[in-house]
Amino acid sequence: MDKSLDEIVAAKRTTRRGKPRGVRRGGARQQILGNTPKSADPAQRTRRAAPAAAPAVATTPFSEKIIVSNLPADVNEAQVRELFKTTVGPLKDVTMHYDAHGASKGIATVVFHKKGDGAQAYNQYNNRLIDGS
Template sequence: MATALDKSLDDIISSRPKNGRRRPNRNPRTAGTGGAKTGGAAGATRARYAGAVPTANGNRVVAPASLVNIQPDATKIIVSNLPRDVNESQIKELFASTVGPLREVNLHYDAKGNSKGTASVTFSRKGDGNKAFTQYNNRLIDGG
């Protein structure tokens, strides 16, 4: 009996079983598309980040409100794309005067002590988080 090394490539291929089975596509994002990422989750991702590019004045636009899961009695929001020179007292002043009383404001810093440009704001009353979200989502504050 000849070993596989003694056979030609054509003989080896023809001797393999032809059961027609292929490995199933296990990725739910590309299942049924032949591997192409069109529409579906990839399309939603593109739509979510389509506006998240710098505008002419350098500010960034965040995800539209329709893509965010909103709870009806939210008390906490995350504020992002803040200028690096904004401090906690300015954030407290803005939200306390326009939305309602605050329980806590945390501005996030990196290891060097520089602001990361994000803050978490916790309101005292239920629903004030939603009010702040609808009032300030995708909006520039103080002209930029």
């Protein structure tokens, strides 16, 4: 205990070799960030500089599962099931989410039989009021 607190903190901030933490030569961090040294192999610099081209075609999500939120507290699982079954298509599962006291959180997970039905339900009901509420 013959050192001051500042000396102890300064000693802990350095590694065994006397360099401050986080100061390293080369290594994985530079490769990830793209900060390669000037003396790097030209072939490696070219590979890093030319990222792979992204596909130009936009893909459409085909989902079979959606999460419905902001439901009123009095809405139950049977009502959610009936709504999506009649307007979108057959369902595999409907799960309501409840808190520790058994009250509805106003969130339901709906899983459809067909893959595209989730996307259809999303397009049909996203940001829409149901029954004026």
